Amino acid sequence: MKELYSIGEVSELLDLTTQTLRYYDREGVVVPAYVDPETGYRKYTYDQIGYIERVRYLQGLGLSLREISLAITGGDIGSLTLALHRRSQELDGELARLCAVKEQLTWYLEYYGHLDKTGSNDVPFETDEPRRYILAEPIQKGESYYGTAGARLLRRRHSRELKDVPFLRQVGYLLDFAALAKGEFVPTHFFIYMMAPPAAPCRGVMELPPGRYYCLRSRLLSDRPPAAAVNTRFEGQTPPPFVLANEYEDNFTDFKDSIYEIQIPIHQ
Numbered sequence: 001m002k003e004l005y006s007i008g009e010v011s012e013l014l015d016l017t018t019q020t021l022r023y024y025d026r027e028g029v030v031v032p033a034y035v036d037p038e039t040g041y042r043k044y045t046y047d048q049i050g051y052i053e054r055v056r057y058l059q060g061l062g063l064s065l066r067e068i069s070l071a072i073t074g075g076d077i078g079s080l081t082l083a084l085h086r087r088s089q090e091l092d093g094e095l096a097r098l099c100a101v102k103e104q105l106t107w108y109l110e111y112y113g114h115l116d117k118t119g120s121n122d123v124p125f126e127t128d129e130p131r132r133y134i135l136a137e138p139i140q141k142g143e144s145y146y147g148t149a150g151a152r153l154l155r156r157r158h159s160r161e162l163k164d165v166p167f168l169r170q171v172g173y174l175l176d177f178a179a180l181a182k183g184e185f186v187p188t189h190f191f192i193y194m195m196a197p198p199a200a201p202c203r204g205v206m207e208l209p210p211g212r213y214y215c216l217r218s219r220l221l222s223d224r225p226p227a228a229a230v231n232t233r234f235e236g237q238t239p240p241p242f243v244l245a246n247e248y249e250d251n252f253t254d255f256k257d258s259i260y261e262i263q264i265p266i267h268q
Contacts, residue, residue: 004034004043014052021052029055029069062087100166104195107168115248115259121217124229126266132208135162136174136191145173146221146256149190157192161202166195172260173220175243180262181234183227185220187245208244213263220245220260230264240265 011018024030025042030052032042044052051072058068063083071080110117118127137153139145150171157167170193179186197205214233216226234240244263251257 001046004045005049007032007042007044010044010049010052013049014056016052016056024052024055024065027065027069029065062091104166104168111168111170111248114261115217115250121259124214124216124226124233126212126214127263129208129210129213129263131210133194133197134172134191134206134208135167135194135202135204136189136206137204138189139187145185145187145190153190153192156204162198165198168193168195170246172244172246175225175245175262177239177243177264180225180243181227181230183224185225208242209265212266213244214266215264216262217259218262219257220262221256221258225262234264238267240267 005013007018007021010016010021021030021042025032030044030048033045033048034043035041036043054072055065055068058071059065061084063071067083067086071083115121118125135153135156137149137156139149143149153171156162172191172193173187174189174191176184176186176188191206194205197207216229218226242265245260246263247255248259248261249255250259
């Protein structure tokens with residue numbers, strides 16, 4: 001069996017650059033078994049080639065060279081097992097984070113496709129909605145409905161109390177039903193949707209029950225609300241406990257011109 005392999009031979013065998021092998025040497029991870037004192041050429045044993053292959057494999061699993069060096073130089077599998085357990089736990093955390101990001105990405109795609117895929121902008125329709133949660137900020141009497149409660153809501157959203165709560169990128173208004181029936185836009189709250197409620201009770205968090213909703217669409221901030229359709233559908237009925245107006249961005253230049261989907265819960 002060949003006793004020593006040149007750095008070029010090791011590079012060819014492992015499809016690894018000589019620069020990487022020199023880096024391993026400088027970092028003390030794999031020090032050549034022999035270095036020619038005159039030429040400086042590095043020589044590696046067959047066992048070291050297997051060692052280098054293991055280092056590459058562990059790097060592929062996400063371990064740093066320092067972790068690999070500390071784990072392997074001990075000479076027993078105990079240290080390496082601990083390092084692998086730590087990496088496994090790190091990956092569990094990364095997977096959970098990525099799953100949450102993927103969930104939000106899927107929601108965001110559905111958000112921008114919602115107006116085209118569901119209902120009509122001109123004709124009222126009904127739809128079933130799941131249980132949802134919002135963080136709502138009251139709109140004070142006499143203040144502008146645009147930007148005031150929104151600023152307070154932003155402050156709440158980014159407060160220490162809610163820093164770990166995942167929010168969705170959709171806002172809206174809670175509307176006064178009696179005013180809506182008169183064709184008037186009278187918001188009582190400005191809100192933002194949450195992916196899940198906070199673990200502890202929190203001011204302004206509201207649970208929206210699942211069920212059937214009557215829906216209409218309007219550019220609420222620039223047009224009069226569609227009162228006739230509301231009166232036709234709910235005439236003689238008990239007023240609903242709340243009315244939602246969900247904003248759907250269809251441009252990035254004038255948010256006041258966004259389409260709002262008005263959702264009114266239907267008594268079953």
